[in-house]
Amino acid sequence: MSQWLSEVIAEGQRQNDWLSGNRQQATAALANVKWPVRRQEAWRFTPLVPVEKRTVSLAGPSEQQSTAPVIDGLEAYSLSFTGNQLSDEQGQVPEGLTFTLFSKADEAQQASIQALLGQVKPSHHLFGQVNDALLTEGVYIHVPANTVIDTPIRLTQLAASAGDQHLRVLVHIEAGAKVSVIEDGFGDADSLNTFVSEYVLEAQAELEHYRFAMYTQQAMHVGSCHFKVAEKAQLTSNIVGYGSVLSRLDVDVEYTGEFANANLNAIYLLAEGELFDLHSTIEHAVPNCTTEENARGIVGDRAKAVFNGRIHIHRDAQKTLAELNNRNLLLSRRAVVNTKPELEIYADDVRCAHGATVAEIEEKALYYLLTRGISRSQALIMLNFGFIQELITQIPNAAVSDWLLHRLRERFVSMEVK
Amino acid sequence: MSDQIEQALSKQYEAGFYSEIESDTFENGLDESVIRRISAIKNEPEWMLEWRLKAYRSWLEMEEPEWAHVDYEKVDYQAISYYSSPKSMKDKPKSLDEVDPDLLDVYNKLGIPLHEQEMLAGVAVDAVFDSVSVVTTFREKLEEAGVIFCPISEAIQKYPELVKKYIGSVVPRTDNYFAALNSAVFTDGSFVYIPKGVRCPMELSTYFRINEQNTGQFERTLIVADEGSHVSYLEGCTAPQRDENQLHAAVVELVALDKANIKYSTVQNWYPGDENGKGGIYNFVTKRGICHNDAKISWTQVETGSSVTWKYPSCVLKGDNSIGEFYSVALTRGRQQADTGTKMIHLGKNTRSTIISKGISAGKSNNAYRGLVQMGPKADNARNFTQCDSLLIGDQCGAHTFPYIESRNPSAIVEHEATTSKVSDEQMFLCQQRGLDAEKAVSMIVNGFCKEVFKELPMEFAVEAGKLLEISLEGSVG
Known part of the structure; x- marks a missing residue:
């Protein structure tokens, strides 16, 4: 076992509050964990060495005033978390839903949180367990049946100060309800963040979900989003990843009812020596569900992108439709892409396909633009950026889409200039 | 270890060697003395023995790999005999009448001539009359061309320089668990050398290779194609082969020097075990080829047998402009498990590779494609295309795809596509409407599914492979 993990266990056992029961369970499980080494498939390309070298220290309140970047035109109920506590609040709690901070939960709320906590994420998820053991603040959102919430909820985690942060999000969307949640993370401070969110979508529920892991530099991030999707429920999730010294996001979707569908789009844009690792797992445990997953990445400089997309179709999951596509552009000779789209299929009446490509821009396309008087650098930006722009424009929330387009273009241009 | 023991051991062997080797079957178990005895029986030079011992020592340090998508009872390596001389005539069936009628039935369906049936079923025949003359003319022709084709043990004696230079150069002794084991104890296999420009x-x-009929469980094949030469090599045969050995851990090494071309085709149909998957062969094979400048290696395989298959014929595209190809049909049924695929390691400039893999799963079997395409930093303008298709027949089987793509070169292009489907009701309806019964219809559809791979096989092989699939699929439908 690594020194770091023993410290996590000790720290988890030291914490004494109403979540102690959960913490005890997690630390007990962690005590038996085999620390991932490179020979383990899930961490093959993403060594945990930077985590091993850390000592556990929970971030305290930040002295600097740090607020989340503004998304123009977005009217949302926005909360920012720095140093393991709420640091900023904008807007009103949308009408119709219950919103609870873990730190302010009354006894009844504590009971509902405890009932849901850890129910969606796979029990063996290592950094999920670390989050269980150490979480200091969390958000619990409950959307009652048939309630449509128009105002998005934005939850921002800021890695503005040194130290570890473990934020937890629990969302329970009852039958026929609809909500949109934006989770984003920023910052470059020397820190480790596990940002774990769990979503339960009951029958016919709809969730529009965003996860932007925009940590850079020394801000380590090992986060995850987990979804349980019931009958006829619909999930769309848009993911954006930057890279830092270590940035990893696990996305798990499990279908619990038939005729549900999930649409996942992911974009990563990596520069310098950044690392971003996206692992997605789709569990088709029941028949008649549909998955479409598209991940596209641009990798420049000495950056490294890791993608692992797993679709698992269980024995009885007949009539499943699943498609997964991962496309990568390499901009530099020192950039690396490791991708693995996996299919594991145990039912015969299914239609599944996956594809992956790694390439650079086609000469012909470039030539076409050059002949039209566009400069080479401009043409390269158009073509390379166009590659991910396609996914950005599909984002349902116009304000978010515009903001992302702008922000990603800026990042891309700065990458190109180097 | 004391010298006395050493001496005693070698004495024991001396006696064994000078008396008839025929009666020589080692007791179960594996240690250094077993390897010394194997080496001595084969009358190997010192360096070969050293090589084996080094392999054995590193094998002891290694762990059996567990990453493959297969589940089997682990082999007890101390419960295997690592050397047994060719069987004496007495133990073999006297004639085809003593052979399992089911086996004969399959032979007849494949249209295998009678004397070949005898050979395959292991019937004791003094000389396979027709074949002998065939083999003699065959050998004469090869000698004329300067091609060396002989058992590897013979090559170690006759062409030590060639063997020493190339053995382990593609699959190192310590490459993996099974390759290390093979390196320590191999007793059999072929050596091929094609001279320059031939x-x-x-x-x-x-x-x-009639004197080597009883292909051992630890085969080692080494094929060296010198500059500008060209060779096509066929391994195995479509007929189901009987074998007492459960574990097969072969190693195949191909060396294609500049502008050489090697085509390696395999049809593998070892015993797959009974309906519960008991008693089938474990086929844990390491196959790899290295391509120098402008060289080409093409692997084609049709895998229908064995209860567990663990096999990844690979190409190291070291030279510029070299080409690697992999065409595979893997069919699993009953309780068979296959984890097979390829690795294409692009190191040189303008290297190209194509992977076409067709997996067919029926019954309660599991069939996985596992492949790696790696583009090195110097592999400018390298290109790979991969297509993996799976076909499921029945709802109790599994089809899996695990493609690893690792690129470190922006000008390299990698494309991977995979689909999974079943034999559709429409296709079946169309065929049946035209008077084909369900079984014929499925076999036709499956044949069509595999066509891209079959067309890469030498013609006679392709016809047989088609028939083989048909027979293998019997009883899987409906």
């Missing part, structure tokens, strides 16, 4: 006058086949 186009081998015929397709080489293990089938013609």
Whole structure:
């Protein structure tokens, strides 16, 4: 076992509050964990060495005033978390839903949180367990049946100060309800963040979900989003990843009812020596569900992108439709892409396909633009950026889409200039 | 270890060697003395023995790999005999009448001539009359061309320089668990050398190596194609082969020097075990080829047998402009498990590779494609295309795809596509409407599914492979 993990266990056992029961369970499980080494498939390309070298220290309140970047035109109920506590609040709690901070939960709320906590994420998820053991603040959102919430909820985690942060999000969307949640993370401070969110979508529920892991530099991030999707429920999730010294996001979707569908789009844009690792797992445990997953990445400089997309179709999951596509552009000779789209299929009446490509821009396309008087650098930006722009424009929330387009273009241009 | 023991051991062997080797079957178990005895029986030079011992020592340090998508009872390596001389005539069936009628039935369906049936079923025949003359003319022709084709043990004696230079150069002793084991104890296999600029006058086949009929469980094959030469090698045969050994851990090394071309075709149909998957063969094979400048290696395989298959014929595209190809049909049924695929390691500039893999799963079997395409930083303008298709027949089987793509070069292009489907009701309806019964219809559809791979096989092989699939699929439908 690594020194770091023993410290996590000790720290988890030291914490004494109403979540102690959960913490005890997690630390007990962690005590038996085999620390991932490179020979383990899930961490093959993403060594945990930077985590091993850390000592556990929970971030305290930040002295600097740090607020989340503004998304123009977005009217949302926005909360920012720095140093393991709420640091900023904008807007009103949308009408119709219950919103609870873990730190302010009354006894009844504590009971509902405890009932849901850890129910969606796979029990063996290592950094999920670390989050269980150490979480200091969390958000619990409950959307009652048939309630449509128009105002998005934005939850921002800021890695503005040194130290570890473990934020937890629990969302329970009852039958026929609809909500949109934006989770984003920023910052470059020397820190480790596990940002774990769990979503339960009951029958016919709809969730529009965003996860932007925009940590850079020394801000380590090992986060995850987990979804349980019931009958006829619909999930769309848009993911954006930057890279830092270590940035990893696990996305798990499990279908619990038939005729549900999930649409996942992911974009990563990596520069310098950044690392971003996206692992997605789709569990088709029941028949008649549909998955479409598209991940596209641009990798420049000495950056490294890791993608692992797993679709698992269980024995009885007949009539499943699943498609997964991962496309990568390499901009530099020192950039690396490791991708693995996996299919594991145990039912015969299914239609599944996956594809992956790694390439650079086609000469012909470039030539076409050059002949039209566009400069080479401009043409390269158009073509390379166009590659991910396609996914950005599909984002349902116009304000978010515009903001992302702008922000990603800026990042891309700065990458190109180097 | 004391010298006395050493001496005692070698004495024991001396006696064994000078008396008839025929009666020599080692007791179960593996230690250094077993390897010394194997080496001594084969009358190997010192360096070969050293090589084996080094392999054995590193094998002891290694762990059996567990990453493959297969589940089997682990082999007890101390419960295997690592050397047994060719069986004496007494133990073999006297005639085809004593052979399992089911086996004969399959032979007849494949249209295998009677004397070949005898050979395959292991019937004791003093000389396979027809074959002998065939083999003699065959050998003469090869000698004329300067091609060396002989058992590897013979090559170690006759061409030590060649063997020493190339053995382990593609699959190192310590490459993996099973390759290390093979390196320590191999007793059998072929050696092929094609001189510069020679186009081998015929397709080489293990089938013609009659003195080596009883292919061992630890085969080692080494094929060296010198500059500008050309060879096509066939391994195995479509007929189901009987074998007492459960574990097969072969190693195949191909060396294609500049502008050489090697085509390696395999049809594998070892015993797959009974309906519960008991008693089938474990086929844990390491196959790899290295391509120098402008060279080409093409692997084609049709895998229908064995209860567990663990096999990844690979190409190291070291030279500029070299080409690697992999065409595979893997069919699993009953309780068979296959984890097979390829690795294409692009190191040189303008290297190209194509992977076409067709997996068919029926019954309660599991069939996985596992492949790696790696583009090195110097592999400018390298290109790979991969297509993996799976076909499921029945709802109790599994089809899996695990493609690893690792690129470190922006000008390299990698494309991977995979689909999974079943034999559709429409296709079946169309065929049945035209008077084909369900079984014929499925076999036709499956044949169509595999066509891209079959067309890469030498013609006679392709016809047989088609028939083989048909027979293997019997009873899987409906």
